[in-house]
Amino acid sequence: MKNAALLLLLILPMAIFSQDRSLKGQLLDPDDGPVVFANVVLYAAADSSMAKVETTDDSGNFKFSGLEANDYFLSASYVGLSELNVDDIDLINESSIDLGAVRFASNAVELEAAVVTANRAIVEVKPDRTVFNVQGTINSSGDNGLGLLRKAPGVLVDNNQNITVLGRSGVMIYVDGKRLPLGGADLTAYLENLTAEQIDKIDIITNPGAKYEAEGNAGIIDIRLKKDKSLGTNGSVSSTISQGRRTRGNVNLSGNHRNKFMNSFGLLGYSNRNGWQEITFRNLQNGFDMQELTTFDSGSRSYNFRWGTDFFVAENHIIGFLVSGQTQSGENNSNNRNEIASFGSTSIDSILIAENNSESDRDNSTYNLNYRFDNGKQSLNIDLDYGRYRNDAMNSQPNDYYDPMETMITSQSLNTTDTPVEIDISTFKVDYETDALGGKLGFGTKLSKVTTDNTFLFYDVVDGLSTRNDFKSNQFDYDEMVYAGYINYNRSLGERWSFTSGLRLEQTDATGELMAFIEDLNEPPVELNYLSAFPNIGLTYQLAPEHVFNLNYGRRINRPDYNVLNPFKFQISELSFSKGNPFLQPEIVNNMELGYTLNYRYNFKLSYSKTLDQITRLIGPDDSDPRAGFINWDNLAEQTVIAFNISAPVQFSNKWNAYFNVNANFKDNQADYGDGVIVDLQAWSYNIYQQHTFNLPKGFRAEISGWFSGPGIWGGVFEYDTSWSLNLGVQKKFFNDQMNVRLAADDIFFQTGWSGFSEFDGLRGEGAGNWDSQRVTLSVSYNFGNQEVKRSRNRSTGLEEESSRVN
Secondary structure: OHHHHHHHHHHHHHHHOOOOEEEEEEEEOOOOOEOOOOEEEEEEOOOOOEEEEEEOOOOOEEEEEEEOOOEEEEEEEEOOEEEEEEEEEEOOOOOEEEEEEEEOOEOOOOOOOOOOOOOOOOEEEOOOOEEEEHHHOHHHOOOEHHHHHHHOOOEEEOOOOOEEEOOEOOOEEEEOOEEOOOOHHHHHHHHHOOEHHHEEEEEEEOOOOOOOOOEOOOOEEEEEEOOOOOOEEEEEEEEEEEEOOOEEEEEEEEEEEEOOOEEEEEEEEEEEEEEEEEEEEEEEEOOEEEEEEEEEEEEEEEEEEEEEEEEEEEOOEEEEEEEEEEEEEEEEEEEEEEEEEEOOOOOOOEEEEEEEEEEEEEEEEEEEEEEEEEOOOEEEEEEEEEEEEEEEEEEEEEEEEEOOOOOOEEEEEEEEEEOOEEEEEEEEEEEEEEEEOOEEEEEEEEEEEEEEEEEEEEEEEEOOEEEEOOOOOEEEEEEEEEEEEEEEEEEEEOOOEEEEEEEEEEEEEEEEEEEEOOHHHOOOOEEEEEEEEEEEEEEEEEEEOOEEEEEEEEEEEEOOOHHHHOOOEEEEEOOEEEEOOOOOOOEEEEEEEEEEEEOOOEEEEEEEEEEEOOEEEEEEEOOOOOOOEEEEEEEOOEEEEEEEEEEEEEEEEOOEEEEEEEEEEEEEEEEEOOOOOEEEEEEEEEEEEEEEEEEOHHHOEEEEEEEEEOOEEEOOOEEEOOEEEEEEEEEEEEOOOOEEEEEEEEOOOOOOOEEEEEEEOOEEEEEEEEEOOOEEEEEEEEEEEOEEEEEEEOOOOOOEEEEEEEO
16 A cells, blocks of 8 residues: 555656657857757747746757647757747657757847846755745645645654654754744644745755854754735735634735835734544553553634834845734643553453643744845844743643443542743844955854743642642743854855855853752752854865755754753643653754755755764653653764755646655664663655646646655654655636635545554553544635736746736
C-alpha cells in the first residue's frame, strides 16, 4: 500500500498531461560564437500565447520538450543583439524538429528606464534562504500557519507539532522578522489561528548569518504577512469554509493606502476552528501491559488585527510603527481510556477512564517602532519592539478506575488545575551597513529581555469542594537577558569567487526559579551565565552563469525556553503526563552546507550538523507509580544529522508546471544517562513533496500536490513509520480577475496520520494517531481598489506567475 501510494503520487500528474513533441536548436552570435544564457520563448501561432520559456546552455543549445501538437513561432533575445524570430514551426505533422544553428544579427542596444514587476514562483531558492510563496498555491486556501509549514520544502512537523528543518530540530519561528517567544502548545495555538489568507510567504533560512540571532539550531522560519505596497487605496476581503470531521472557517479584511508621504496598511480577521484527534498507545513496562485510547475534540474562536504605517519623512528616510494582536478563547475535551493488564495475561485487571475538560483564553499583542535610512551605499535600521503574551487555562480531570467488566467504579479522584502564563519580551536592535574595502561591511547590536511567569495551581476536589494541594502546586519564573553584537563582511573575489563572513557575540544571563507553596519543597534557582561566539563563513563559486556552487559554515545555539524548563506536570490522566526539566543546558550545533544551483532553477544541498547537548523529548516510566509513563525533556550527549535536499521547478508544457522537493537525512542519537539507560539510535529518513499546476480551458487552474514521508526518528527515541498525503484543488477568477474562487480537497486518502514505537529505560511504547486532515475547503476572495493583476512568466523558472500593477 505504501509503495503504491508513492507510485500514485509520482505518476498521477503524468498520466493526466503526457506530451511528446520536442524542438531544439543552437543560437550563435554574428561571429559564430555560442550565445550563452539567452532567453528563448516559444509561442502558439494561433493566438500568440506563450507556450514555453527556456534559456541556452554554455554551448548555446536549447531544447523544448513535452510540447503539444501545434503550430508555433519562436523568439530569442540577448543584450547587444537584435531579436531573432523563427516562424512556421509545424509540430502537428512532425513530432521532433531540430532547427540547427540559428544566428543573431548585431544590434547596438541602449539600456533605458525599465518597468520591473515582482514575479513569484511557488518556491524560490535564493543564496541565503528558500522562499515558499503561499499565495502561489491553490491548496493553501483554508489552511493555517502550522499546516503550511507541513507543505514547506525541507520542513517536517511531527506528531507532537515539533518542527524540524533538514532533519534538524531547534528551529526558531519569526513573524515579519521578529522572533515569536512561544513554544509548545502556545506556539501551536498561535500558528493554527494564523490563516493562510493572512500570510504572504515563508522564508526558510537554514544557516543564518551573524546579523541574525544565534538562537535556533535548525535556523529560522520567518512567516511574512501580507503588506500591500500599491499606490492609492487598495484592499481585499476573503472568506473560507472547510469541512472535515469538524467545521472551521475564517473571514479576513485587509487594505492599504499609499501616497508619496506615507503607506498605511491594516488587517482584521476572525477564525472559528473545530478540531478532532485520536491517539492510541500500547505501553509495556514494569510487568504491565496497558492499551490506551485518547480522543480530543477542540473548538476555538479567535480575532486578530494588524495596523502599521510607514512615513516617508525625507528622501531615503522612513519612520514607521506596527501594532498587531490576537485574542483566542477555546475549549478542549478529551477522553482517555486505559485498559490495564499484567504482561502476558489475556484478561484486563482494571480500566482507567479520564474525561478532561480544558478552557483557555489567550491574548497576544506586539508593538514596533522603526527607523530606516538607505541611500543604496549605506543603510541604518533601528527597531524597538515589545511583545505581550498572556494565556490562562483551566482544566478539570476526573480519574475513574473500573473493574474489568466496567460495571463498577473501584476508586476515583477528581482534580482541577489553573495555569496562567505571562510572557513579556522587549528588544532594542541597531543594524548598519556600508560599502567598504571593496565589499559590504555591516555591524550592529541587539539587547533583549524575556520575562516569563508560570503559575501552576493544583486542586483536589472531594464532595464538590476544591482544596489547593500545595504539594503539587508551585510557581516557575524564567528571566533571560541577551546582549549581542556582530560584524559581517562580504565581497567578490574576482569574476567567479565571492565570500561572506561574520562573527556574533552573545552574553546570556538567565535564571529559572521554582517556588513551591511549601518551603521544604523549594529548590535553589538555576542560573545560566555565559558568553558565546558564533562565527559564520560562506564561499560562492560561479563556474558559469548557470553553474553556481556555495559552501557555508555556521555555529548556533538553542537555549531551553520556559516551555521545556517548566517542571509542572500536564496530565492526560494520572498515568499519562508530560513535564519539563529545569536543569536543561543549552545545545550547541555546528552546521556545514554545500550547495549547487543549475540554470538558476535546480538546487541541490548537502548538509552536515553535529549538536552537543541536544535538547529532545524522551518517553519513559515514572518512579512514583509502576503503571505511569511520561514524556520529559533532556539533553542527549550528541546528535549527528547528514541531509541532502533537491529543489526543482519543472515545466512539462505550457499548460503543466510542477515543483519537486526531495529531502533525505541520516540521524544518529547518542546518550548515556547511567544505570544502563542509554540512547544509541540511527535511522535514515526521506520526504518527497511535489506540486503540479495545470492551466485548463476557460480560465480554470487545477492543482495536484502531495507528500510522502519515509520512516525516521522523532525526538530522541521514537521511531515512526511512513505516511503520505494527496491533495487536489481548482481555481477560477472572475470580474477581471478581481474575484478568486478556490476549491480544495486535502488528504483525500486519509493517510496523513502517524505510527511508530519507542524503547527507553524499560518502557516500550507502540502508538498511532490521526487528526482532522481529510477536508474539503471553499475559499473566495475579492480585491478592490486601483490595482490590476498582471500575468507573466519567470524567465529563470519557466513558471507562470502573477504580479500587481497600479492603473
